[in-house]
Amino acid sequence: MFISNTKKQQDEMLKEIGVSSFEELIKKIPAKYLNSDFNISEKPLTEVEAHRKFSELSAKNQKVLNFVGAGAYERYTPSAVKHIAERGEFLTAYTPYQAEASQGLLQTIYEYQSQICALFDMEVSNASVYDGASALGEAVRACARITSKKKILYPKSLNPQYLTTLKTYFGNSSEYTFEAIEHSGGKIDIASLKNKLDENTACVIAQSPNFFGTLEDMREISDLAHEKGALFTAVTDPMSLALVNPPGSYNADFAVAEGQSLGLPLNYGGPYLGIFTCKKAHIRQMPGRLVSMTTDTEGKRGFVLTLQAREQHIRRDKAASNICSNEALCALMATIYMTLLGPEGMKEAAEANAFNTRYALKELLAIDGITLKFDNPFFNEFVVDFPNHPCELRKKIIKEDGIDIGLPLKKLYPDMENSLLVCATETKTKEDIDKLTAALRRNL
Amino acid sequence: MPKQDEIKYTKTHEWIFVEGENATIGISEHAQGEMGDVVFVELPKMDQKLEKEKPCAVVESVKSAFDIYAAASGDVTAINDKLDGDPALINTSSLEDGWMYKIKLSNPDELKDLMDFTAYQEFIKQSA
Amino acid sequence: MNQNIMQDDSALGIEKSIEGRRAIRFNKIEDDSLSLDIPNNLLRKTKPYLPQLSELDAVRHFTRLSRRSFSLDTHFYPLGSCTMKYNPKINEDISMFEGFANLHPLAMDSCAQGTLEMLYDAEKILCEICGMDAMTLQPAAGAHSEFTGALVAKAYFEKKGESQRTEIIVPDSAHGTNPATAVMLGFKTVNIKSTSDGQIDLEALKAAISDKTAILMLTVPNTLGIFEFNIEEITRIAHEAGALVYMDGANFNALMGIIKPGKFGIDIMHLNMHKTFSTPHGGGGPGAGSIGVNKLLEEFLPYPRVIKENNEFKIKTDYPNSIGKIKAYFGNVGVLLKAYAYLLMHSKETLGETARNAIINANYLLKKLKKNYPAYCEDYCMHECVLTPSKELTSNKVKTLDIGKRLLDYGFHAPTVYFPLIVHEAIMIEPTETESKETMDLFVEAMEKIFEEGKTNPEIVKAAPHSLSVKRLDEVAAARKPNIKWDISDTAKQLGSATETKKEECAK
Incomplete structure (x- = not known):
C-alpha cells in the first residue's frame, strides 16, 4: 500500500544498485531473524472497507449529551480552524528546522507564542509540550533545577491526573518530596499552605479554576510562596483567562495549562496541547522549542527556531528536557481559534461557559435533594451533593436519556462520596440543560 | 590586557592569568574561533567552589554548546556580568573584555601542568 | 493602516x-x-x-x-531519521468521525467501546509485529516513550533489589533524546564509541558494561542506517551482565514485516506512530509513541490499560507495580486512530513490502549519490544512508548546510544535516517507500547540479537559498536577543x- 514504484521499477533499481535480489541487501542480517512469523490479518482493508470499518467503530462509542468537564472540555471547533489545520502544507510538514522553507509555519508558531503570552500575561511561551499534565511536570522540574531544592507543595484540589503525571515526571524518585496542601471548602487552605511552606520548598503549585471549578486567590498564594523563596507555578484554563486574572498579574514564575480548551476536539484525551509559559528570567530552563523573529541577509523579516542549544538534539545529556516532538498542529489550531475569536470572541465564549454553568447550577439546586458542595467563586464547573452516591444515577441516565450528568468524585476523593462535578460549556443550550434537570428530577 | 607570556593554557582551551593567589579565566582566541558566534554564556556562581578540570561554565553558539572546564581549583570571586547582555565579547575580545570569571586559587601547585603560549600553539597544531 | x-x-x-x-x-x-x-x-x-x-x-x-512552508504533500522531504512517508488522507477523515472526536476521556467505558476496541486491538497487532509481550500506547511521542521505557526498567530493577544499576549505555551515534532521557530519570549515561563501519564496538561495550548497567539503549537499524549485525552478541553481553536492552524504534520502518525485535533479545522498545505508521508530523507534532515490553516488565507499564472481559472493553487502573501515569488520560488517541487505520490497511505481506521498498529506495539513492557524496559506511544501508560532501566541495568551503539550502532552490526539502554527530558534515537521507523512482532521479539530478556548482561556482551554493521568500536568516541575532x-x-x-x-x- 502507498508504495509508488512498480515491481518492474523495483527490479530496475535493484539492478542499478548492483544486486540480483532484495535479499542481497540484507544478507548480513542473521538469517534466523528473517521472515519471523507473526499473526496479523492476511487481508488488508481497502480504503472503502477501512472507511466502513471506522464508521462502525465510531458508532460503537455512544453519543451523549455531555456535562463532564474535569480538565477536558467539550468545545466547538470553528470550521475555519479545521479546514486550515487540515491543509497539507501544515499537516504534513516536519519541525521547521529549515527556516527558509518553513517561514509560514514558523510565523504561526510565533503568533501562537504571542497570543498565549497575551492571554496569560506572561513573558515567554514555548511552542507547546504534550499536554497540561506534562507541562506541569516540566515546569516543576524546572523549579527544582533553578532552586536546587527538593520539596514540592501541591494542592489537593489539583486535577488528580496532573498529580500522578507530575510524580512520574520526577521518576517516582524518593529524592523529592511532594506534600499536599489541604483544601477547606473547595479552596486552598491558607493555614495548611503556611504550615507546610518553608525555606526548602522549591515550588508551590496552585490551580485556578481548580479541579472543583473554584477560582482561587492566586495572588495571595503566589506572594506567600515568594516570601519563602519558593517559585510559584500556576495551572489554569486558557478559556477562563478571558474573564479572570491571568498568571502574569499575580507574578507566577511558571504558568501551564491544558490548551485543549482553545477549540480542540476531546479525542478521548489526546492529542491535546501543553501550554507552557514562564518569566523571561527562567527562559534557559524552559523545555521545548521556541521561535524568534529575526531578519534575513537583506534585512527582511523572517522567523527561526532559537535557543536550540538548550535542547536534546544539541545538549544531549545536559538538555533541559528530552522533549522533541511537541503538539505543533494543536498549537496551530489554538492559534487560528484565538485569531478568529479575538479579544471579544474569547470573552463571549468564556461568558457563554460561565452563564451556561450558572444556569445549570440554578436549575439543579431547584431539585430536591441536590445541594451546593462548595460556595466559592467559579468559572464553568461546580460540585453538587446528591442524597446518595451518584454513580448508579449516572449510568441509568446515560442509558435511558443519553445524558452524561457529570463526574462522580468518590473514586478520586473518598470523602466526597455523594458529590458530582458538573460543567456546561458553550456547546450547551438552555434546552440541553433543561433536559439534564428533567432527567435528574425524574430519577430523584 | 595580560601579556601573552603571562597567560597559561589548558588542554581544554581555557586561559588563566594568575596574579598572586587570584586568577582570571577565559577561553582562548583559538577556541572562540572554533565555536563561532557566541550567543550565550552560563557562568559559575559567586563563591562557587571549583575543582580543576570539572565543568563549570557553558558557552553556546547557535547550534552547539560547549562545556568550559575549571582551569584551576578555587572559589569564584567575580564573574563577568557583561557577558550576559553581550556574549559576543567572547568573540571580539577573548583575552580582555571577554574574561569569564575570577577565582581565589586553592591549590596553586596545579598550575604547573598548564601550557605556556608556545606550548599551547604546538598543542593546537598537533591536535588538528 | x-x-x-x-x-x-x-x-x-x-x-x-x-x-x-x-x-x-x-x-x-x-x-x-x-x-x-x-x-x-x-x-x-x-x-x-x-x-x-x-x-x-x-x-x-x-x-x-x-x-x-514546504511539506510532504508539496515536496520530496528526504529527512533522515524522520521517516517522512506519505500520510494517507483517509487517516484524517476517520480520526474526525464524530464518535471518536467528541468522546470525553472520562466517559464511562460503556460509552467508549469503539475507541477502547481500537486501543486494545492496536496493542495486539503491534505486539505481534514487534514480537513483544505487552504494549502501552500512552506516550505522546518518541522521547516520551523513551522516558516511559527507562522508568519501567528502573521500577523493574528496584523491585529486583538492584537499584545500584544507575547507568545507561548509549552509543555515540544515538539520537539526542536517549542521553537526555537517561538524565531526566537520574541515570548516568555512559557513551560507547561506534566502529568505523558504524557498528557498536563489542570491546567498548564489554568494557563499559557492569553490574551498574541498567539499560543498553540501541537504535536498530542504527542512525547510520546500518543494521547491528552483531545484535545477537550485543544482547547476549547485556543480558549476561543483568542489564536490559532497549531499542529506540525510530527506524522501525526498515524492519516491520521482516524482523521482529523481540526475536533478537530486545526487552523494551518504542515505536513512533508518526514515523513508521504514517501519521502526519503536523509541523513538529502531535506524534504518538508506544512501549512494547517482554513479560517480565509488563507489570510496570503505565496505567490505565485496556482489558477485555465478557466481550466488553474496560479501562483498568489497578496495577500496584505500575510506574504510574505519564500523561493525563490515555495517550494521543486521535493519532493512534490514524496509525490503526494504516495497520488495518496492511497485511504481513504488505508491511514487509513497505520495509523492502524503503530499503531499496535508500540503497538506490546511496548508489546514485555516493560518487560525489561519499558514503560514511561501505555497506548497503537499510532505510536511510549517511553521506558526506566530497573533497571537491569541502576544498571550496561548501558545507553540508549549504548543500541543504541549495536543495531548497531546486524544490526539495533538505536531508537531515549534521546528524549523527559522529559523522563530520553528515548528510542523512531517508527517501521512504512512498517516493517514486522518478522523484528520486530528479533529486539525484539536483544533487549532481549542486556538486557541479560547488566546484565551479561555490558562492551560489553558499548563499542559497535564492528562490524562497527569505534569504538566509540571522540566527545569531535571534539567539542573542530573542x-x-x-x-x-x-x-x-x-x-x-x-x-x-x-x-x-x-x-x-
Missing part, C-alpha cells in the same frame, strides 16, 4: 487587526437572575492583545502562511499611528 499590510506575507495577524472587527460569535443564556458573580479582585482588568479580524481575513492570513512574541510597542513602531490608537484603547 499601511495599505500593503494585507498583501504582506510576513505581516502578523496582529498587524492586520482593525479595532472592532469580528469573526466567530457566541450567545449566552438570557436569564435576568444570572450574573457573573466573580469578585472584582479575581477579574481580568485588561483585554488580551489578540488580533481582531474577520473570518475571511483570518482564513486568508493562515492560508497564505501555509503556502510559505524576539519571541509581539508586543504592543513593537507593532506600534512598525505600523505607525494606526496602532498607537489601539494601544491606548487596550490600556483603558
Whole structure:
C-alpha cells in the first residue's frame, strides 16, 4: 500500500544498485531473524472497507449529551480552524528546522507564542509540550533545577491526573518530596499552605479554576510562596483567562495549562496541547522549542527556531528536557481559534461557559435533594451533593436519556462520596440543560 | 590586557592569568574561533567552589554548546556580568573584555601542568 | 493602516487587526437572575492583545502562511531519521468521525467501546509485529516513550533489589533524546564509541558494561542506517551482565514485516506512530509513541490499560507495580486512530513490502549519490544512508548546510544535516517507500547540479537559498536577543499611528 514504484521499477533499481535480489541487501542480517512469523490479518482493508470499518467503530462509542468537564472540555471547533489545520502544507510538514522553507509555519508558531503570552500575561511561551499534565511536570522540574531544592507543595484540589503525571515526571524518585496542601471548602487552605511552606520548598503549585471549578486567590498564594523563596507555578484554563486574572498579574514564575480548551476536539484525551509559559528570567530552563523573529541577509523579516542549544538534539545529556516532538498542529489550531475569536470572541465564549454553568447550577439546586458542595467563586464547573452516591444515577441516565450528568468524585476523593462535578460549556443550550434537570428530577 | 607570556593554557582551551593567589579565566582566541558566534554564556556562581578540570561554565553558539572546564581549583570571586547582555565579547575580545570569571586559587601547585603560549600553539597544531 | 499590510506575507495577524472587527460569535443564556458573580479582585482588568479580524481575513492570513512552508504533500522531504512517508488522507477523515472526536476521556467505558476496541486491538497487532509481550500506547511521542521505557526498567530493577544499576549505555551515534532521557530519570549515561563501519564496538561495550548497567539503549537499524549485525552478541553481553536492552524504534520502518525485535533479545522498545505508521508530523507534532515490553516488565507499564472481559472493553487502573501515569488520560488517541487505520490497511505481506521498498529506495539513492557524496559506511544501508560532501566541495568551503539550502532552490526539502554527530558534515537521507523512482532521479539530478556548482561556482551554493521568500536568516541575532512574541510597542513602531490608537484603547 502507498508504495509508488512498480515491481518492474523495483527490479530496475535493484539492478542499478548492483544486486540480483532484495535479499542481497540484507544478507548480513542473521538469517534466523528473517521472515519471523507473526499473526496479523492476511487481508488488508481497502480504503472503502477501512472507511466502513471506522464508521462502525465510531458508532460503537455512544453519543451523549455531555456535562463532564474535569480538565477536558467539550468545545466547538470553528470550521475555519479545521479546514486550515487540515491543509497539507501544515499537516504534513516536519519541525521547521529549515527556516527558509518553513517561514509560514514558523510565523504561526510565533503568533501562537504571542497570543498565549497575551492571554496569560506572561513573558515567554514555548511552542507547546504534550499536554497540561506534562507541562506541569516540566515546569516543576524546572523549579527544582533553578532552586536546587527538593520539596514540592501541591494542592489537593489539583486535577488528580496532573498529580500522578507530575510524580512520574520526577521518576517516582524518593529524592523529592511532594506534600499536599489541604483544601477547606473547595479552596486552598491558607493555614495548611503556611504550615507546610518553608525555606526548602522549591515550588508551590496552585490551580485556578481548580479541579472543583473554584477560582482561587492566586495572588495571595503566589506572594506567600515568594516570601519563602519558593517559585510559584500556576495551572489554569486558557478559556477562563478571558474573564479572570491571568498568571502574569499575580507574578507566577511558571504558568501551564491544558490548551485543549482553545477549540480542540476531546479525542478521548489526546492529542491535546501543553501550554507552557514562564518569566523571561527562567527562559534557559524552559523545555521545548521556541521561535524568534529575526531578519534575513537583506534585512527582511523572517522567523527561526532559537535557543536550540538548550535542547536534546544539541545538549544531549545536559538538555533541559528530552522533549522533541511537541503538539505543533494543536498549537496551530489554538492559534487560528484565538485569531478568529479575538479579544471579544474569547470573552463571549468564556461568558457563554460561565452563564451556561450558572444556569445549570440554578436549575439543579431547584431539585430536591441536590445541594451546593462548595460556595466559592467559579468559572464553568461546580460540585453538587446528591442524597446518595451518584454513580448508579449516572449510568441509568446515560442509558435511558443519553445524558452524561457529570463526574462522580468518590473514586478520586473518598470523602466526597455523594458529590458530582458538573460543567456546561458553550456547546450547551438552555434546552440541553433543561433536559439534564428533567432527567435528574425524574430519577430523584 | 595580560601579556601573552603571562597567560597559561589548558588542554581544554581555557586561559588563566594568575596574579598572586587570584586568577582570571577565559577561553582562548583559538577556541572562540572554533565555536563561532557566541550567543550565550552560563557562568559559575559567586563563591562557587571549583575543582580543576570539572565543568563549570557553558558557552553556546547557535547550534552547539560547549562545556568550559575549571582551569584551576578555587572559589569564584567575580564573574563577568557583561557577558550576559553581550556574549559576543567572547568573540571580539577573548583575552580582555571577554574574561569569564575570577577565582581565589586553592591549590596553586596545579598550575604547573598548564601550557605556556608556545606550548599551547604546538598543542593546537598537533591536535588538528 | 499601511495599505500593503494585507498583501504582506510576513505581516502578523496582529498587524492586520482593525479595532472592532469580528469573526466567530457566541450567545449566552438570557436569564435576568444570572450574573457573573466573580469578585472584582479575581477579574481580568485588561483585554488580551489578540488580533481582531474577520473570518475571511483570518482564513486568508493562515492560508497564505501555509503556502510559505514546504511539506510532504508539496515536496520530496528526504529527512533522515524522520521517516517522512506519505500520510494517507483517509487517516484524517476517520480520526474526525464524530464518535471518536467528541468522546470525553472520562466517559464511562460503556460509552467508549469503539475507541477502547481500537486501543486494545492496536496493542495486539503491534505486539505481534514487534514480537513483544505487552504494549502501552500512552506516550505522546518518541522521547516520551523513551522516558516511559527507562522508568519501567528502573521500577523493574528496584523491585529486583538492584537499584545500584544507575547507568545507561548509549552509543555515540544515538539520537539526542536517549542521553537526555537517561538524565531526566537520574541515570548516568555512559557513551560507547561506534566502529568505523558504524557498528557498536563489542570491546567498548564489554568494557563499559557492569553490574551498574541498567539499560543498553540501541537504535536498530542504527542512525547510520546500518543494521547491528552483531545484535545477537550485543544482547547476549547485556543480558549476561543483568542489564536490559532497549531499542529506540525510530527506524522501525526498515524492519516491520521482516524482523521482529523481540526475536533478537530486545526487552523494551518504542515505536513512533508518526514515523513508521504514517501519521502526519503536523509541523513538529502531535506524534504518538508506544512501549512494547517482554513479560517480565509488563507489570510496570503505565496505567490505565485496556482489558477485555465478557466481550466488553474496560479501562483498568489497578496495577500496584505500575510506574504510574505519564500523561493525563490515555495517550494521543486521535493519532493512534490514524496509525490503526494504516495497520488495518496492511497485511504481513504488505508491511514487509513497505520495509523492502524503503530499503531499496535508500540503497538506490546511496548508489546514485555516493560518487560525489561519499558514503560514511561501505555497506548497503537499510532505510536511510549517511553521506558526506566530497573533497571537491569541502576544498571550496561548501558545507553540508549549504548543500541543504541549495536543495531548497531546486524544490526539495533538505536531508537531515549534521546528524549523527559522529559523522563530520553528515548528510542523512531517508527517501521512504512512498517516493517514486522518478522523484528520486530528479533529486539525484539536483544533487549532481549542486556538486557541479560547488566546484565551479561555490558562492551560489553558499548563499542559497535564492528562490524562497527569505534569504538566509540571522540566527545569531535571534539567539542573542530573542524576539519571541509581539508586543504592543513593537507593532506600534512598525505600523505607525494606526496602532498607537489601539494601544491606548487596550490600556483603558
